[in-house]
Amino acid sequence: MKGAREHDFVYQSVYRYLTTLIDDAGGHAAVRMPSLRQLADRLNVSISTVQYAYALLEKEGRVYSIAKSGYYAQALFSLDAPGDGGDLLETVYVSARRPGMCVLSADEPASLQPLDSPLMTLERELLRQYPRQPQTLVQPCGELELRVALAARYTCSTANYWHADDVYIGADLRGVLEILISVLELREAVVVVESPCDWVILRLLESCDVRVIEWPSLAEGEVDLSALEMLLRNEPVRLVVLSSVLSLPQGCGFTREHQQAIAKMLERYGIWVLENDCYSELDERADSQRLRNWLDPDRLLVFSSFEKFIGAEAPFGFVLSRHWRNELQRHFLFRAFRLSPIRQKAIARLLSGGRLDQHLFVLRRMLGERRSSLIQVLRERLGDALQIVEPQGGATVWVRSVRPVDMANVFRRLLKQQIIVAPGELFSLRGLHADHLRLSALNHGERDLSGVIGLLGDALRLSGAR
Template identity: 50%
Template sequence: MKTSDNGEFAYRAVYRYLVELIEQMAPGSYSRLPSLRDLAQRLDVSISTVQYAYSLLEHEGRVQPVPKSGYFAKVPNSDIQPRSGGDLLQDLQQHGNSPRMLVLSGSQAQALQSLESALLGIERQLLRQYPRLAGAPQPCGELELRTALAARYTRSAQLYWSAEDVYLALDVRSLLETTLAALELHNSAVLVTTPCSWRLLRVFQAARIRVIELPLGPEGGLDLERFARLLRDEPVRLAMLASRLSVPHGSLMPEADRQAVARLLDQHGVWLLENDLDAELCYRPAAAGYLRELVDPQRLLVFSSLERSVGAEAPYAYLLSRQWQGSLHRHFLLRGFRLPPLRQQAVARLFNKGRIDLHLEQLRQRLHERLSHLYRQMQLHLGSQLDFRMPAGGACIWARVRAPVDTRPLFHRLLQQGLVIAPGELFSLSGDFRQHLRLGCPAGPQGDLQYGLSVLSDELQRMQSAS
């Protein structure tokens, strides 16, 4: 084998060069290394010499080859330690927000694009035309925004809304806390379909309200016999169901199930708390109707967030209710939410000008492209290890590990390699879905996704071999 000028084999010199290159990277980082051809030209050696050096590093576990993408460095992170007995959600949030981690846990959809510039432009225009708009905020939200939201949700002479039916809060958590306090659900239960957003589940948990979980079927349907039995035998006063798109499951409830659910809710006099957070993220908006169109509007509450449609610049949540006006108004007054009046009116103008509808159309298209790419890559790298479907909307894919593998230890093992996934048990208060995980596209280059899925596949193989 060719030697260098100092008598050292050339592959050893390339090996040392690569080791120093990796050691200069930030702990816990994941970075693409030079290609075989580029490194051969840079160091004036043959491609086979570089390939041999890479093979040594791969054998040592320092690099990861990704087909058609090259080699990626695997830099240990000394400050990331698996905490099998710790708070899983806290670990996910801490490491999911770290710029040094490759996050495959399902990023927020609105991070893809923002209406910030349009929103700020309208704010400046409003401030010039109406200087007094920056006055004292209203307790339930600005009239113009509440009017725009009421018009957006009005579908017919039977299912209509007015501005006085709309309540705004700082965010989804504060909105639900205030709503639950107004409903006074003491000594009763809330029925929730799972998997469900951990943010929503923990609002009920913090309010000390009993939660009865009803798992979704593979196609997004419900066990209707069990649903009817729970409504009959349990003190269920409120059912929280998705308006049409169930996230993170990524499914639409079949039409027959929607009809049956509406009949059962009416039969037992149970209120529907309709989760409309992700309805606008259906890839084919006309593919399914809304559950609220089938239930008694006198026992209907609908909630969502402007953050889903406008972006992080408008994190405000809203609730629609034609009943409980006195109690809701009193509790919103007591909370004293102070939402910026100018921003609310700017959002209302975006609705009225059709800018948000155009934005959502573009967002759905980008989400569908990204999730289609993720789905294809998962088929390529994980098709034999996971069961999953192409979602009907949203920004993530819900998957089940075929082998009996608990995704909590898998989560901690992946943290050591700078990779973040969302274990399935986070989406249930009763500890269900331990063989499931939620995956989404990372924010970085395309090669990052391939690298991350390759690491996940390797860890699944190791855990299956060890079991």
């Protein structure tokens, strides 16, 4: 434990030790965990440090507490547990959270190099500077210091700038998007999304009775502008959801010429745009432009989250909008998000002090190295079976089988070998991308990547055409 302290927070070492105990317990019954005092004595750390590590595990659902009894490890899911039914997405989620799984589909870029340590250090310093605020002083749209920092980060010129009052911060991205659906009155409205699309966005729109029309924006590497114009001409489109600069899971985006052409078309039809900016900070191109630079600012909203580039300790989602100020303020007030003002201040200091930019430089390089290693192995082992979309950033690689393959069957075969992949059909509501997979090399555990890719190749060969 002493060696770990030199490079890491002590609670993170305790957290890892506890996860090892949970994994070793195995089985399907609840297992009692060591008490706070037992662990503190065993590991030579404070009781508060152990308590914080337990709190993290409790938040993740790995343990639960019983008053006057202690902490217990949650029973593990078996392979025939809920999550292996008809909902493929649920199965992916449940399976990826089982101990010992090789998750070859993870899209958690910040997990490779999280900003937890500097974030927590700033938070401790701020806790000494600021007294605890009474409830009446809590700002429902987010801490002003963070809103000011975000407005400054998104401002790119004197003609295209943002105010702090244009920024709204919520507990997570889903909560923010739910507010937007209500404010924009999107229930039963027509919304066009680029496809493939993040399954969180797709499922949320579907659950809110939004009529979603998918636009395969980069079909075969080319932008199908005529298909988009046909949709705008023939459908009562209320809103278009487009990526800012980096579209995931492909890991690429529109060229500057395509951005300008799309912007002109949307302006001609008077369409509102909701720009997905979640992955823009991971774009590795030095000269890329954000889509919003070409759009009509009077018909633009932007949403994003800190989690993809800071880490799980910064799950907040946010939206920038120059419009619907009264409605947005009212909805954020009704939601009454309980956000830590000190955590928000700490994130603001990371943004405004230059620490985030230093972190992003390192994170992008590390992600690029991981992707390159994965692509190299894919080409060596499966070059004749898969077509690879060369990504320009992010943590994942988008691949397509060169022959018809049942990717759901590929998923099930690999699941039996404790390997998780993300079939392409998850990124569509109408069965598009069935020949695709989203892969990553962020969390293959102790297993040899080349061997895991070999098993993927076996599953592809054994899965017959649909």
